[in-house]
Amino acid sequence: MRHARSTRRAALAWLGLLLAPAAAPAQVNGVTEAEVLFGQSAAFSGPAKELGRQMKIGIDVAFAAQNDAGGVNGRKLSLLAMDDGYEPERAKVALRELVERRKVFAIIGNVGTPTTKEVLPYVLDKGVIFFGAFTGAKLLRNDPPDRFVFNYRASYPEETAAQVKYLVEVKRIKPAQIAVFAQEDAYGDAGYEGVATMMRKYKRDPSGIVRVGYKRNTTDVAEAVKVIKANASKIRAVVMVPTYKAAARFVQKLKDEGLDLTFTSVSFVGSNELAEELMQLGPRYAEGVVVTQVVPLPTSGATAIIKYRQALQRYAPAEKPGFVSLEGYLAANLMIEGLRRAGKNLNTDTLVDALESIKGLDVGIGTPLTFGPSEHQSSHKVWGTIIDAQGVYRPLDLE
Amino acid sequence: MALNLNRPPSADDTPPRPTTAVPGPARPPVSPPGRPGSSRSLLYAGVAVGALVVIVVVAGLVRAFRSEPKPEPGPVLATPAPAAAPSSGRVAGVSDTEVVFGMSSPFSGAIKELGRGMRTGLEVAFAIANESGGVHGRKLRLTALDDGYDPERTKSVMLELLEQRKVFAIVGNVGSPTAAITIPMVMGKKVVFFGALSGAPLLRKNPPDRYVFNYRPSYAEETAAAVRYLVDVRRIDPRQIGVFYQSDAFGEAGLTGVEEQLRRYRRNPAEMVRATYQRNSADVSEAIARFRKEQGKVKAVVMVATYQAAIQFVQQAKDRGLGLLFTNVSAVGSNELAEGLTSAGAGYTSDVVVTQIVPLPTSKATAALRYQAALDKHAVGEKPGFITFEGYIVGNILIEALRRAGKDLDAEGLVAAFEDIRGLDLGVGTPITFGPKEHQGSHKVWGTQLQPDGSYKSIDLE
DSSP: OOOOOOOOOHHHHHHHHHHOTTSOOOOOTTBOSSEEEEEEEEOSSSTTHHHHHHHHHHHHHHHHHHHHTTOBTTBEEEEEEEEOTTOHHHHHHHHHIIIIISOOSEEEOOBOHHHHHHHHHHHHHHTOEEEOOBOOOGGGOOSSOBTTEEBOSOOHHHHHHHHHHIIIIISOOOGGGEEEEEESSHHHHHHHHHHHHHHHHTTOOGGGSOEEEEOTTOOOOHHHHHHHHHTGGGOOEEEEEOOHHHHHHHHHHHHHTTOOOEEEEOGGGTHHHHHHHHHHHOHHHHTTOEEEESSOOTTOOSHHHHHHHHHHHHHOTTOOOOHHHHHHHHHHHHHHHHHHHHOSSOSHHHHHHHHHTOOSBOOSSSSOBOOBTTBOBOOOOOEEEEEOTTSOEEEEOOO | OGGGGGOOGGGGGOOOOOTTSOSSTTOOOOOOTTOTTHHHHHHHHHHHHHHGGGSOHHHHHHHHHHTOOOSOOHHHHHSOTTTTOOOTTOSTTBOSSEEEEEEEEOSSSTTHHHHHHHHHHHHHHHHHHHHTTOBTTBEEEEEEEEOTTOHHHHHHHHHIIIIISOOSEEEOOBOSHHHHHHHHHHHHHTOOEEOOBOOOGGGSOSSOOTTEEBSSOOHHHHHHHHHHIIIIISOOOGGGEEEEEESSHHHHHHHHHHHHHHHHTTOOGGGSOEEEEOTTOOOOHHHHHHHHHTBTTBOEEEEEOOHHHHHHHHHHHHHTTOOOEEEEOGGGTHHHHHHHHHHTOTTTTTTEEEEESSOOTTSOBHHHHHHHHHHHHHSTTOOOOHHHHHHHHHHHHHHHHHHHHOSSOOHHHHHHHHHTOOSBOOSSSSOBOOBTTBOBOOOOOEEEEEOTTSOEEEEOOO
16 A cells, blocks of 8 residues: 655654644655665766765665565665766755655665765755765764764764874874875865864864865876875875775875875775775785775674675675675664664654664674764774785774 | 652642641641741641651652751641641642742843843743643743842842742743852752853852752853863964953853863963953943953953943954954853844954854754744744753753652752753753752853854864
8 A cells, every 4th residue: 555645844744743743644755555765866977986886785785685584564675876976966956856756765875975065955954864874074963963864984083083093103103294185075174174183182283284185076186196295205194085096096196106105094985996996006006005994894704794795695696795885784774773663653753763762782893883862873983994915904903 | 659649639729829828727837937938848847757658768858858947846747647638739839730930030131132032942841841731730830030130139039939929949040140149049948940041150069059950061161162172273372362251250150261271271370361341231441452452462352241241342352453263151142142243244243153052053953953843833933042942951951850750749859850860862962961969961062153144153162
């Protein structure tokens, strides 16, 4: 039995619920007796397309495994993904399409900070749940958190803080010797801000940081390389806030220049793609690059990760385990837990309440997952990894 | 809840009677002269002794304390307990259908908007609770009286609330100098005093006064956060920070936080440039003259002022090109400050930071959305603002405490209920925690910066 589609905005439904608790359950977008429909807007084309593709794979296999077990409260989960090419304007169009025409119940696994920045006001205005986006930007982490925004992952400031701390305290590099290579948009700014905050903690003036960058969806790093080279005498490490193609080019050029630098990057880079790109150039480019992660090693023997690999093998046998699809998988499973708790009467408000009831959920990834009315980011854990000469990620102790 | 066993059904709908009235002919008026309230204590003794067997241990012990001076317990005990113990209605301001709270705040004069804002926020929170039947069947009411932010008037207003209006507790009072008068009164009367708009230390003794509870962080916490922001984030030398403050308990409370933080930066607070103004005045000419003398040497001023004086100070400092960065404490009245500076003309809104003790009222956080919906419904036309949001949050914490206190409500039970609140997450971004040693629910300070259009933007203080 399929409910007629409601044009009623979820935010209004929520208000309605608040003001008239006895009202009959409203028809909820994307929810029928048999199905819950989720939407995703991400890059499936262009130089960041692997990020979108991998997030989708992770969500798809988690949904598939759940659906094989009967779905959630009798409903099968499905995902409708649209390509925004990692371009903010296209993301806005895609979101409107998903919310207004396709009437999805919630958004899950969107990719990117600049794209999110563009769509967030719309999402909040519509009162649609925006869950598990692949970005650590602060705009999704307001204090207190926006009601409809939930994150699985640690933030960029948490990642870059861990990197700067590692460089200063483990590698014994002076804060003044750390430069930043960041995409010239909201993503790069978010990462840079994290480094600046750490500099202040080390009593350094952040205005002294050498910041270089490149334009989104390009690999034009010539100017960035030039500036780093010009400051070579005082730089020993570069914190990178890029995507994989630009990052690979940047590392390659600087190594070709003969500079002995430590490179670190945030998880959004697309770790597996970065390692592949660098290995194609030669092991000497790949070896020693540090990447902070917000999920454990996808090759680990931990229970949650074994289940992930089994799901991957069963539902996407052509795909190799990777950090981004693991993140999609974990985010989707967190959503499944929320749906389960929300019960049969599923709508935006019952799901928000259900998600906020998740406390110390141990899915076996090494950190408990907790939400609450004042906490919409389930994990604050950052793992360190380093690429070896075979192009394989090894665990790296960050402290 | 235990006392309900002794309550005859007939008493259930009785409105609150004056507490000096005795419910049965068997009870003589026993109040000795010069001891207001002791007759109430004696009545309490009767109720408490009658029901002690079944009373919750803590509350029972406390109640026993209340009856400590028991010169003549005889006549009270002589009353046939089960038949004539209409326990409800015996607590001032509490009937089976209603709890009445009192508020003494400025509704006239230089900071009347603060009183109005707190009252609006509280009333809206009460209205939402009352819509769904109140708390334990009791509707929440607020009796708000104007003290004009004048300590002398506060005294008579408080007397009226406590003696004539017989309110159950005091909530949402505005002001520190006025609180200096109020605190001894509520302590003497054993009346709960909650959620004042004041960050003064006199409301935050260590250990805390039994009947005094706060939602908000102290002024010292706010000004210390402001100094850290100026030094760590804005990279201003601690020696280049001055203070502008109201010359009373309010201003001095904020001054303390600045001095403490400067000491942490190993600077001597005695060398700091400081200037004051008088409460309920907007005459800042002397203060401006003081900072003009230090032009170039002082780069930022921590202000501990209310909005009219703050508006004047910022405006005149800018007119004279002093090139200062201003920080304000939350009690300034952020929205009133914004209105004043935007209407003063272009350019007056720049470099104005306000520390806040509530999140942005316009945000999409759950607590803010609920608050906005409540305003839309019960205070039509009222725009979301920091002070009304504070009143709303204070109201909701009070409601939570009333809920926990149970049907059998009195001041001691409410104290125990407050102290039972641990890690309460209302979605305001920080858990609310009280305890016997902690009577301040929140220690969280947010940063905001005034925008040219009069709105506030979140900024990181660290």
